[in-house]
Amino acid sequence: MEEHIVIIGNGVSGVTAARHIRKLSDKKITIVSAETDYFFSRTALMYVYMGHMKFEHTQPYENWFWKKNRIALKKGFVNQVDTAAKTLHFAEGDTLQYDKLIIATGSKPNKFGWPGQDLDGVMGMYHKQDLESLEKYAPNKEVCKRAVIVGGGLIGIELAEMLHSRHIPVTFLVREESFWNGVLPAGESAMINREIIANGIDLRLASNLKEITADANGQVKSIIIQETGEEIACNVVGLTAGVSPNIDFIKDSDIETGRGVKVNRYLETNVPDVYAIGDCAEQYKGIDQRRPIEAVWYTGRMMGETLAQTICGNRLQYKPGHWFNSAKFMDIEYQTYGWVWAQTKDNEARFYWEHTDGNKCITLNYDKTTREFIGINTFGIRMRHEFFDKILTEKQSVDYVVEHLADANFDPEFYKLHEPAIVAKFNTENNTNIKLKNKSWKRIFA
Amino acid sequence: MNIVKQLGLVLFLIGLGIFTATLFTGNFSLTEAELNDFVASKGYKSEIIKAELKKATVTDEDLNIFEFSSRVRNAYAASNNHYDALIAKYDAEKNWDKKGEQFQYKIYGKPHTLSYEIAKKAGSGFVRDNPGLLWWLTFGLAILGALLFILPNLKLLGRPGIKHNGIYHESSTNRGWIAWLVLVYLVSFYLLLYFMADYVVNWTYILDPISEFLNGGQASQWFVYGFLYCVIMIVMAVRMYIKYRHNKYQIIRTTSVLFFQIVFAFLIPEIMTSLNMPGYDFKNAFPLDYDFFFEWNLDSLRESGAVGLFILVWGVVLTIVIVPVMVYFFGKRWYCSWVCGCGGLAETLGDPYRQHSNKSLNAWKLERWLIHSVLVFSLVMTLVTLYCYFSGAEAFLGIKSQWIKDTYSFLIGAWFAGVIGTGFYPIFGNRVWCRFGCPLAAYLGLVQRFKSRFRITTNGGQCISCGNCSTYCEQGIDVRAYAQKGENIVRASCVGCGVCSAVCPRGVLKLENGPENGRINSKDILLGNDVDLMDLVNQNK
């Protein structure tokens, strides 16, 4: 009998692990999920509500894929893990035996104990069920006269864009002085503030939620802002103040947990044959300068790719390379490669260029003394991942990056190129005399 | 703004309504003198066709086009039946000489085409008498209405950027009843145009003045089609310009298809005709231009002196040299989404329906079977035709030249490219023909897949598998399947419309022409993951 690998969670990390285990072996694989029958892209939930796609379009694999690859799918909610008996217990009452267990249960939206946080019409935006609930309470601007979003992160701004697409007035409560300024440097954060406001969203910076009030039917009636005491009437409240690992069901097993399931660099937990990957995994210590819990799409994928090797007999460390990420703030695309912190560190210097239209900018972060390139944030200009990955590995200087910006550019053909303006500004500020090199396929593919 | 939009819609529908209603107007009859002229001009040998046509068309009754057409077709049928009966009779009597003589009296041609020619002369009434007024009431109102419907998008869509909001909530773009109505209208339009041209003869009257101005002759149903094609493309290009005002690739590409349609497909052939040359669309490459090697075309080119010879050489060079060389450097997009007329309509009128192309693996399999079969079909047809043309034989390899040409024209030229290709836009997407049927696309696709510098580069590990790219790929390519693996997209069917790149919210896709080396890069591990792991997995391949 082949070993039975059971994966809890059919998100990107669990599914990637399953696919790669299948490629490498003939092991028996079962994926368990309580959310949906088939894997879908959480990142695309917004587009379903906005009418860009149907739910079926968010599913990267056709329904026959699972059977063909002999990956069994089981719908059910695991409420207890018995590691001694290697058995999962389901809320529905049945059980499932495993030889190796992968916990890939992802996240759940944070709730901070606000009064009224469980009323009808209050929701997070994480699971498919949240989408359904939004569709119910905010189908249009007649039913939902105003929505309030609490928490200014990536999911919050997506929710704002979603509601805005159906012309529902939105008030957006952001705890910080400026949008996402714990991550973005000031200039960029200010640009996103402008973008939010330009889309007609009522942005309230430095505002916390005090409570949510109910009407006679137990439905949301209004919210009250902590700082000002102002009451804002609304029919829907979106709670998007971050996410945390979705691991309540193992809290009383003998698997060690912190905020997430604790894992070592091999993605192994303290219990043999139990592993954790994706949003719910917590490294004992952040890798490189990454956080111990990385709740992003591609890291879940990478962990799945890596763990599959370990499970199939080639024990490998999880070694994510240079940090990168991307997002989109309404109409402004954002990419980042390497590290650009909200605040400059002692050894760092910055170069900032902003287009006169106020919708495009880049920030280069580099070492003050060695001039080694540390990272870039780019808004409204697409850049080549491969280029920066190589630059970071080779530890090139910021001057080299500026000189080769044309190689880095990834905007569609015929787009106006801003590199000359960027280089000119860089030269003036740095007293350098860098000449922009023409794009070279040879360098790009070297 | 919304009011302007509503008003535009109403005006458009009125224009379209009047345009459709004109089909039912007018009286059709000939005077005896007109009939005599017509019969003489056709040189019919049949001794009874004149009497039959006289009964049918020289009348005081008020006949609409449908009654008129039916009478005319009956007249031809009566004449042909008469001689068929004689043929049968002499055949029974084994009187071969007599039998042989009868064939010259038969009149060949499709009944509706014969009827069209007479109808064009026979019509009278308000439409024919007032083409200018009618132009404004139909084309004028519809264009004005459509523009009023489209222009407010500049404000209503909000700031520049991808605005696909509500596409899957609207009946018209989500296969709802409006989409089905549009399908019925389009399909009916093509059926009439291809198979019952006499029924739309009233439309030709509306455009007679414009046709006379351009080429000196009256408008035919094909002139109506060409004119309509240009008008629709211009109006829908305005929509594209607004929708993609942030995306220069889309703007330039739209301008390019528009230019080639108006100048190359429409104006140049019209002007050539007015100069007594064969009207030729210089960008229409064989085998999309499937009748290029038909006898009538070769004859007409041979009779046209230097111009004809030039066209002949150009046509051959276009297909054998220019097309593949350009595909090598730029991908098939240079033709399919920058130059081609079918592509031009698909990218303008068809843009609202691009999301309906089927992305399943089965559809891809069907695509490869179908499109390559059509390519083989077109080549076999051409081979047979050319062989017969030069040898004087009637058949080659047991295939009759006339039969295979008729079959291809009917099945592929009319049904596949027209009725299905465009008629089914609202339900099956805007590139049904280009993806499943076009033999030129099949040819370009083979070059693109195996010998080209074009690819869509995937930006490392940035893909979040959201699926926007796959949803909006009009060619039904599951772009995400490649992008999420960090793999470049190199597919025969990609027409390089650039929309996957435009809609990607993470800047993952870029259409590029670069070195062939490393163009196809199967990767299984994301860029950024453990370098050893990447090596390991990629070596195992």
Ligand SMILES: Cc1cc2nc3c(=O)[nH]c(=O)nc-3n(C[C@H](O)[C@H](O)[C@H](O)COP(=O)(O)OP(=O)(O)OC[C@H]3O[C@@H](n4cnc5c(N)ncnc54)[C@H](O)[C@@H]3O)c2cc1C
């Ligand atoms: C709206 C939104 C937008 C996002 N956009 C981006 C983005 O642009 N870029 C990016 O990098 N990241 C984005 N993310 C984050 C990204 O989606 C997550 O990091 C990723 O989905 C995590 O994948 P996972 O496989 O770890 O877990 P999940 O996708 O959360 O999957 C876990 C699954 O396990 C199921 N499950 C949990 N507990 C149990 C149980 N006890 N029994 C049975 N089943 C259980 C859950 O229901 C869920 O289906 C976004 C997230 C959201 C919500």
Ligand code: SF4
């Ligand atoms: S893959 Fe992209 S560029 Fe090619 S046809 Fe599809 S959407 Fe257009």
Ligand code: SF4
């Ligand atoms: S649209 Fe972009 S991010 Fe989304 S699946 Fe396609 S390539 Fe990936």
